[in-house]
Amino acid sequence: MKKKVAIVGWRGMVGSVLMQRMREENDFEGLDLTFFSTSQAGQPGPAIASGAGPLVDAFDIEALATHDAVVTCQGGDYTKEVHPRLRAQGWDGYWIDAASALRMEDNSVIVLDPVNRDVIDRALDQGIKDFIGGNCTVSLMLMAVHGLIQQGWVEWITAMTYQSASGAGAAQMKELVVQMAQIGAAAGGAAADAQAPVLEVESTVSELLRSADLQITQFGAPLAASLIPWIDRAMENGQTREEWKGQAELNKMLSLDPLLPVDGQCVRVGAMRCHSQGLTIKLKRDVPLTDIEAAIRKSNDWVRLVPNTKEATLQQLTPAAISGQLDIGIGRLRKMTLGDDYLTAFTVGDQLLWGAAEPVRRALNIVLGR
Numbered sequence: 281m282k283k284k285v286a287i288v289g290w291r292g293m294v295g296s297v298l299m300q301r302m303r304e305e306n307d308f309e310g311l312d313l314t315f316f317s318t319s320q321a322g323q324p325g326p327a328i329a330s331g332a333g334p335l336v337d338a339f340d341i342e343a344l345a346t347h348d349a350v351v352t353c354q355g356g357d358y359t360k361e362v363h364p365r366l367r368a369q370g371w372d373g374y375w376i377d378a379a380s381a382l383r384m385e386d387n388s389v390i391v392l393d394p395v396n397r398d399v400i401d402r403a404l405d406q407g408i409k410d411f412i413g414g415n416c417t418v419s420l421m422l423m424a425v426h427g428l429i430q431q432g433w434v435e436w437i438t439a440m441t442y443q444s445a446s447g448a449g450a451a452q453m454k455e456l457v458v459q460m461a462q463i464g465a466a467a468g469g470a471a472a473d474a475q476a477p478v479l480e481v482e483s484t485v486s487e488l489l490r491s492a493d494l495q496i497t498q499f500g501a502p503l504a505a506s507l508i509p510w511i512d513r514a515m516e517n518g519q520t521r522e523e524w525k526g527q528a529e530l531n532k533m534l535s536l537d538p539l540l541p542v543d544g545q546c547v548r549v550g551a552m553r554c555h556s557q558g559l560t561i562k563l564k565r566d567v568p569l570t571d572i573e574a575a576i577r578k579s580n581d582w583v584r585l586v587p588n589t590k591e592a593t594l595q596q597l598t599p600a601a602i603s604g605q606l607d608i609g610i611g612r613l614r615k616m617t618l619g620d621d622y623l624t625a626f627t628v629g630d631q632l633l634w635g636a637a638e639p640v641r642r643a644l645n646i647v648l649g650r
């Protein structure tokens with residue numbers, strides 16, 4: 281009999297990428313699908329899967345409970361409201377979620393199967409039913425450097441991040457483009473004029489960035505032609521929550537003991553949907569660079585080692601080059617002048633794919649045994 285799968289949050293940003301990937305991989309085939317909505321119950325569902333009826337109310341616990349699995353990209357508030365009610369009435373199906381709400385719960389697993397398939401399989405054997413996608417930055421870092429952690433070579437990691445607008449949400453992504461358009465309108469003509477003094481162009485842009493005319497409703501500060509070194513809310517120790525997730529989620533994801541220390545600064549930049557990270561990796565010993573490259577190359581099918589040359593870096597290791605692809609770029613790899621046990625690397629990955637939708641898509645297939 282076909283497995284019954286409920287899909288919630290399919291029309292949001294992460295949900296749309298999930299639908300796109302499921303279609304590309306023919307995942308809808310062989311499933312009995314119901315699409316839910318928190319706001320559009322009764323309206324026609326997506327035209328992506330044959331046989332799916334109109335949208336069902338996503339708060340209808342009875343309806344959700346008839347499914348073998350619920351996949352949600354709806355958000356943390358929805359998870360907090362619906363998941364406990366569903367479990368309280370005895371539903372023991374699989375809950376697969378892109379939101380962070382359940383990530384650190386004892387009876388959940390953070391899914392990223394190319395790096396933690398063993399943890400997922402063990403959890404399935406133990407009867408765990410909640411499988412949660414990880415923080416985008418953590419997942420993208422692990423896709424790039426898990427090969428080194430797996431070898432037992434890593435003492436600690438710092439990540440300085442360059443995170444895209446998409447990680448903040450759809451409205452923020454649009455606001456970035458609006459800011460770019462405003463800057464273009466104010467200074468584009470002079471910038472294109474080779475004879476115009478550059479400092480006039482610069483001062484026009486700087487004035488706009490500091491004026492009340494620039495749209496900053498979503499970000500609260502200019503992002504275009506600037507950056508924002510703060511993501512998510514403050515923690516008591518001075519970290520932001522995004523920075524806190526680095527160590528907390530990475531260690532839970534890999535089920536590490538003793539803990540691998542991870543810390544850094546998380547920064548929003550004007551990229552559209554790729555997160556980049558400048559990593560400093562303290563090695564436990566002086567591992568030759570050729571061994572490091574080999575371990576990275578063989579760690580999964582998506583990691584792409586980019587030679588440490590200007591030409592290769594400009595062509596292959598930028599958000600512009602990697603956006604929309606499952607490839608995880610890692611380059612600028614070298615031993616640091618700090619010592620031969622200090623490695624630096626730069627990684628780029630699409631935060632809507634491996635950072636959000638892809639681990640969730642693959643988790644559904646794994647828990648359903650497909």
Ligand code: NAP
Nearest residue numbers: 289291292293294317318319353355356378379446447636
């Ligand atoms: P989103 O785009 O805001 O979509 C969430 C929901 O908003 C939709 O499912 C839809 O629900 C509703 N909605 C209202 N108006 C809409 C419109 N005009 N177009 C589309 N949907 C609309 O949220 P998201 O960025 O995909 O994030 C979903 C969850 O994934 C969050 O928990 C987030 O933290 C997590 N996550 C996000 C990222 C990321 O990069 N953004 C990465 C990892 C995890 P109804 O159909 O029920 O109205």
